[in-house]
Amino acid sequence: MTRIARREASQEEAARQKEIIGRLGKRLEGQELTYHLSTFGCQMNFHDSEKLRGILEEIGYRESADETKADFVLYNTCAVRENAEQKVFGKIGFLKNVKRSRPHMLLALCGCMMQQEGVVQTLKRSHRHIDLVFGTHNLYRLAELLEARMDSDSPIYDIWDSHQEIVEDLPTRRTDRHKASVNIMYGCNNFCTYCIVPYVRGRERSRNPEEILEEIRHLAADGVVEVMLLGQNVNSYGRGLPGHTNFARLLEEIEKVEGIRRIRFMTSHPKDLSEDLIRVLGASSKICPQLHLPFQSGSSRILERMNRGYTKESYLELIRKMKAAVPELALTTDIIVGFPGETEEDFLHTLDVVDQVGYDLAYTFLYSKRTGTPAASMGEQVEEEVAKERFNRLLALCNRQAYDKSAAHVGKVFEVLVEAVNDRENGILSGRLANNHLVHFSGAPAEGFLDRAVGTFLQVKVTGAKSFYLTGEAI
Template sequence: MKHFNKKLTFFIKTFGCAMNENDSEKLSGMLKALGYVEENDINKVGLVIFNTCSIRENADDRVFGNIGAIKTVKKTNPDLILAVCGCMMQQPEIVKKIVRTYPQVDLVFGTHNIHQFPELLNNFLVNGQRMIEVWEDSDAIVEDLPTDRRYPFKAFVTIMNGCNNFCTYCIVPYTRGREVSRQPGKIFNEVQALVADGCVEVTLLGQNVNSYGNDLEKDVNFANLLRKLNTIENLKRIRFMTSHPKDLTDAVIEAIADCDKVCNYIHLPIQSGSTRILKAMNRKYTQEDIINRVQKMKDRIPDVAITTDIIVGFPGETEEDFMETLKVIKACKFDSAFTFLYSIRTGTPAATMENQIPEEIKHDRINRCLEVLHQIGHDINQNYQDRVVEVLVEETSRNNPDRMTGRTRTGKLVIFEGDLSDIGKQVMIKITDAKTFSLDGKKIEQEETDGRINPYDDPVPENS
C-alpha cells in the first residue's frame, strides 16, 4: 500500500461560475467537517482540488495547464493528492484524456455526485488506487451538505440544478443535467437559517432561475419564491442568477418591483441581438422580445441595473448580424456585459455548423462591441456622481489595503476609505468619482443623510 502524507490540509481552485463557487464552498465544508484545514501554499498542502468549468475552450486549457503543473509539485511532495471535479468531468472524452495522459490525478468526480467526495477520498486513502466516479445525471438535489461560506454575511443558495434549453453552443445541459428544482420550503428554511447565522444577503442560483418550479406543484414558481423569501425578517438583500430571457415573465418583473429586499439588478444574457442568429442558437426569442423585456423592466423597476452576456462570432454570424447586436446594446443600454468569443464545444450542435468565423473577425467584432458597451457603462455610471448609495461592504481593496470595496443594490462596485470593522455592514457612501468600471466614494454618517433610509432618495435622472 502506498504511504500517504498525513497532513490534513487542502487547497481548492475554482474555475467558472457562481454554481461552481457554491460547489467549492460545499467541498470545503465537507473537508473541514473531516478535520482538514485550508492551506494556500500549494507546495505544502496535502490535498489539491480543481473544480472545473467547461463553458469555454480557454477554461479547459487553463485546467489542463494547472493539472500539468502539479506533476512538478508532486516530485517534491509525492504524497500530495490531486482531485479534479466539476463540469469538465461530465464529458467522457475529458475523463479519458485525464486517465490516459495525467497520472498525477488521483480522484475524479462530477457535478452530480459531489456529496460522494468524502467517501471517494477515504477509499483512495485506504486502497491507494485511483478513483474515477462520475454520475451521468441525477434527478435530485442533495440537501444539507456542510458549507464553508467565503463571506459570513452573504451566501449562495442553490434553488435548482440543470437546464432544459439546449442552446446549440452550450455544453451545460450535458454537464449539469436536466432541470431539478428544490422544494420551496427547504429553500425558505435554508435562508432563514443563514439569516440566523448572520447572513444579510443571499444569491439564489440556478442555470435558469426563471424556470424554477416547472417540475414541481402548479403554484410553485420563481415569482412566488421571491415574494416568500422577501418576508424573512432581518434578511436585507436578495439577488439571483441567471435569468433566461424567454422565461422572464411579467410575474417575475412585478415581484422584483414589489419586493423591497430583491435587488434592482438583473443579469439577462441575451447572447446576440440578431433574430436570425438567436434562432440558430435555439434561444427561442427575438430581437424585439429583448428590447420589449428590457423596456418593461425599466418601466416597472425603479433604478434597475441590467447586465448581459454577448457571444461574438457564432457560426454564420455576418457583419449585418453583428450590427443587429450593437443595435440592441444601444437600445437596451446595458450597464455592463460579459463578452465572449464563440468557442467550439465538442458535442454541441454548433460545433459542426458550417461557416465558422475566423478568429481575426471575432477579435475585431468583440473589440467594437466592447467600445460601445464601455461608453454606455461610463454614461450610466456618471448618473451616480454625487449620489448617496447604500453599500454592503465585502472586503479590502486588492490594490489598496487602506480602502474597502462593496456593492450597491444595483451591483455597482464601490471603493472607499474605511476599515475592517465595516466588512459585512451596510454603509452609506457618497460617490465622489464615477468611473467606467467602478465608483469611488466617501463614507458618510447617518446624520449626513438627512434622515433618509432609502439609499435611492437621490434618483437616477429620467434620461439615464
C-alpha cells in the same frame, strides 16, 4: 419516486455522508493535513466549492494557499470555454513533477469538465498521477470518495450521467459571513446550440421551496443579510414540482424572511421571464434593482440558430417592461460575437440592442467551439480576424456605456453593503450598491472603524467614477 420519498432519500444520504465525514475525521485526527482548492467557471462552481471546503474542513483539513505544499489538491473545473480546460490541463501537468517529490500528495478533479467522456479518457491515458475524479452530480460524496482512495492502490473515477436526489444538508464554508449563495435548482433544459452546460450539469431539477426557505432562515440567523439565488435558469424554477410553485412566488416568500435585506438572483433566461415575475420585482422592497439578462445576439436569425427561443424584438419588449416596472434597474448581459453564420448585418443588430438598452455591464465573448454541441459542427464558421474586429467594436461600445452608467452616480448618496477592507489602499473600504455597482470609499477615522464596518450598511456619497467601479466617502 414521490416528492416525500425523494426528500427522505436525500435526508438519509446526507446523514450517511455526515457519518463518513466523522469517521474520516477520526481516522486523520492529529495529522494536520492541508488542502488547496482552485475553482474555475461560474458562480454555481464557486458555490459548489464552498460545500467542498466545508466537507474538507469538517474532516480536519486546513486550507493552504500553496498547491505545491498541500496534502490534498482539488480542482473544481469548468467546461464552458476551452481556455478554462487548458488551464486545468496545465496545472495537472505541472503537479506531475511535484507529486514525484511528494508521493503522499493526493490530486483530485471534479466538476463540469469531468462530465465529458473525452476528457476522462485523456486523464486515464495521459495523467495517471491523478488520484480522484468525480463530476457535477456527486460532489456531496467527496468524503466517501476520498476515503475510498485512501483505501485503494488505484485512482478512483466516479462519474454519474444524472442524479435526481438533491443532497444539501452538509457542511459549507462560506467566503463571506454577511453574504451567501443558495442553490434553488440544478441543471438546464434549454440546449442552446453553443452550450455544453445541459450535457455536464444534467436536466433541470428544482429544490423544494420549504427547504430553500429553511436554508435562508438559517443563514439569516447566522448574520447573512444578502442572498444570491442560483440556477442555470432561475426563471423556470418550479417546473416539475407539485402545485403552483414558480420563481415569482418563491421570491415573495423569501422576502418575508426576517434579517434578509437584499435578494439577488442569476441567471435569467429571456424566454421564461414572466409578467408575474416583473410584477414581483416592481413591488419588492428587498429584491435588488439589478437584472442579468443575457441576450447573446441581436440578430433574430442568429438567435434561432442558437436555439434561444426569443427574438430581438421580444427581448427589447421585455427590457421596456422591466424598466417601466423598476425605473432604477441596472442591467447586465452576456453577448457572443462570431457565432457560426454571423454576418456584418447580424452583428449590427447586436450593436443596436446594446445601443438601445444601455447596459451597466456586458460580458462579451468570442464564440468558442465546444465539442459535443450542435454549433461546433455548423457550417459558416466566422473567420477569427473578422470575429476579433467585431469584438473590439462591441467592447468599445460596452465600455463607453459602462463608464456613462458609472458617471451618472457621481454626486449622489447610496446605501452600501460593506464587503471588505481594501487590501491595496489604507483606509479604504469596498462594497456594493443595491444595483451591484462596486464602490471603493474612505471611512470614518475612528479607531477600529474599518474592521467593524464589514457586513454593515453605510451611506456613501459617490465622488468619482471609472468604467467598472465608483469611488466615494462615507457620510
